[in-house]
Amino acid sequence: MEAFARLGAAATKVGIGADPDDTLVLWEDDELSLLTDADELWHELDEAARAFRKTLPIVPLEAFGFPGDDHEDPMGEGSPFLRRIGSGVEASAFQSVHDGSIYKFYLPREEGRIGGTFSFSRATPADGLDAPALHAEACLGSYRDLLEKLALILALDGMPTEVVGVTPEGVLVAKQVLGERLPEGEDVSELLPGSLIPIPARFLRAHRDHPRLAFVKGRPWFVADTHAKNLVRDTNGRLRVIDLLAAPFPSELAAQDPLMHDWLARVALDPTAGLLQAAHDDEL
Numbered sequence: 001m002e003a004f005a006r007l008g009a010a011a012t013k014v015g016i017g018a019d020p021d022d023t024l025v026l027w028e029d030d031e032l033s034l035l036t037d038a039d040e041l042w043h044e045l046d047e048a049a050r051a052f053r054k055t056l057p058i059v060p061l062e063a064f065g066f067p068g069d070d071h072e073d074p075m076g077e078g079s080p081f082l083r084r085i086g087s088g089v090e091a092s093a094f095q096s097v098h099d100g101s102i103y104k105f106y107l108p109r110e111e112g113r114i115g116g117t118f119s120f121s122r123a124t125p126a127d128g129l130d131a132p133a134l135h136a137e138a139c140l141g142s143y144r145d146l147l148e149k150l151a152l153i154l155a156l157d158g159m160p161t162e163v164v165g166v167t168p169e170g171v172l173v174a175k176q177v178l179g180e181r182l183p184e185g186e187d188v189s190e191l192l193p194g195s196l197i198p199i200p201a202r203f204l205r206a207h208r209d210h211p212r213l214a215f216v217k218g219r220p221w222f223v224a225d226t227h228a229k230n231l232v233r234d235t236n237g238r239l240r241v242i243d244l245l246a247a248p249f250p251s252e253l254a255a256q257d258p259l260m261h262d263w264l265a266r267v268a269l270d271p272t273a274g275l276l277q278a279a280h281d282d283e284l
Contacts, residue, residue, distance in 0.1 A: 010047075197214065
């Protein structure tokens with residue numbers, strides 16, 4: 001993420017936009033060979049691009065045993081190395097025939113988008129007095145959103161996950177340790193990691209499974225969709241997250257609601273803090 005941020009900042013300095021950020025993700029490390037000596041800013045961009053390419057290499061689909069990009073559906077039938085096990089909204093999943101590892105191929109969507117995230121909005125008078133202060137709507141994400149989500153899975157002690165690379169077509173490939181799937185539809189609301197904090201219904205409406213708040217290095221995140229399909233048990237029987245939907249919590253919007261602002265400050269220090277600040281009897 002640091003290398004990606006550095007690349008984005010360097011691109012901005014020379015007037016190259018980064019929204020969507022698919023152009024940066026697929027930037028060839030020698031693309032600026034003729035401009036690198038033009039001035040300091042172009043040289044900085046060239047170095048940032050090369051550093052980023054080392055962390056996220058471009059890997060062709062053929063490296064995973066799939067046919068070339070001239071095939072109508074190169075990943076449709078799997079490969080000699082990977083057996084197809086399912087597809088979701090964001091990715092297609094394959095299992096290695098050699099060690100059982102899971103490979104997820106996140107497919108790019110329209111207009112340079114990939115994966116998913118959330119957009120947030122404040123309640124309006126038309127929503128009624130009892131409406132939650134914030135609404136969260138799932139939407140298409142960026143490559144940065146996807147990389148942040150994979151890093152968040154690790155931060156929440158989820159299943160070990162490695163970003164393998166990105167294909168020339170923009171497919172981002174991640175590798176994950178195999179776990180034991182849970183029974184479909186199992187209620188996991190009481191089994192989720194303690195670091196995931198339930199959000200009072202009066203604060204946020206999301207229409208997603210298990211909306212939670214998580215703090216990672218002091219930064220609040222909105223996390224959802226940690227249902228049975230996105231959880232597995234590792235070899236020690238521990239419950240581990242393998243996927244979720246997430247976005248940075250909209251702190252600026254939350255700050256406009258005094259009650260929510262106060263609650264966020266308290267749960268950042270104590271995840272068990274209640275909706276209202278406790279008061280001593282002699283203060284009542």
